[in-house]
């Protein structure tokens with residue numbers, strides 16, 4: 001019989017979102033009349049920007065002519081998209097990022113796990129707790145961890161707790177780690193990092209020869225002009241950081257699929273021989289062998305995000321979701337709950353009421369208000385006692401969900 005990858009058997013059985021789906025299904029079968037409002041999974045709800053749709057339709061028609069037809073594109077993405085990204089997302093903010101350092105992909109979720117292909121087995125890895133589950137599970141699958149303990153924490157990983165007590169700002173690791181996952185604005189807590197805080201991480205990474213994987217999927221939700229959008233706004237980051245970005249949350253591309261990873265030239269890793277190796281070359285090789293690029297149509301859609309019309313439409317979308325977040329924050333605070341995040345991120349993170357753990361609050365919210373959220377414990381042991389509500393929904397649903405919560 002074929003052998004399976006035993007690392008997959010180390011994964012915790014009750015993965016968060018399937019468990020939520022199971023409980024919601026059981027509840028709605030028992031209560032078919034209940035109108036359930038889902039503020040759980042972080043998926044967008046509003047239609048694609050017109051600018052993107054127009055560009056994608058034109059691209060479809062181009063492919064329908066002999067002259068306009070295109071087959072395989074460059075594995076790294078089309079130059080016009082990489083140039084638009086470099087100019088708008090980085091150079092306009094004073095970051096020295098060139099188009100050739102940008103690798104277009106079909107998602108940051110994939111990139112954040114695929115990047116492990118070019119990193120060695122022996123790296124000491126640090127993640128925040130709570131954390132976006134993909135960072136942890138992809139390391140488990142790749143055999144970079146030990147077994148899970150009773151709390152669900154994997155051997156070999158360094159967990160950095162982020163709680164109300166430390167303002168959801170992870171402490172620097174005590175000892176030396178080699179790979180650090182950071183996500184700002186943060187999923188799930190909605191916390192942000194100032195330039196000074198990011199500078200501490202960059203200084204730590206440079207002093208310890210560590211690599212930072214910086215996930216900026218929510219940068220478009222930042223409203224405070226003092227906050228950095230990219231890690232490359234920080235001195236020294238080009239020598240220690242890879243950045244992940246996505247069109248999923250700003251332009252509603254969760255189903256359309258387009259993202260990118262920035263790998264600076266001159267960013268080095270170490271081979272077993274001690275020789276220094278440029279990560280750019282390894283990632284380029286990895287993509288050329290294992291990836292055939294994102295659809296031309298979708299890349300034209302992503303390019304349109306940078307047009308004046310696209311920029312205006314994205315701004316409207318972000319403002320819409322952030323107004324939802326403000327409503328959620330206001331109503332939960334008025335209900336006496338301790339509320340965090342939701343000001344520079346589409347997630348509101350709240351402390352569960354006294355006497356209820358994360359799943360207890362989930363069941364109460366579902367059972368009594370027919371509202372689905374995400375238990376904080378699903379993002380890590382230190383998320384116990386917290387709960388995430390997403391601002392990705394229609395205004396009517398958010399208002400109705402808050403009306404029901406008030407009535408509780």
Ligand SMILES: *Cc1c(COP(=O)(O)O)cnc(C)c1O
Nearest residue numbers: 107108109132187217246248259
């Ligand atoms: C939604 C999200 C992404 C984006 O993933 P895609 O695969 O590009 O859709 C990346 N990181 C985090 C933390 C997210 O929540």
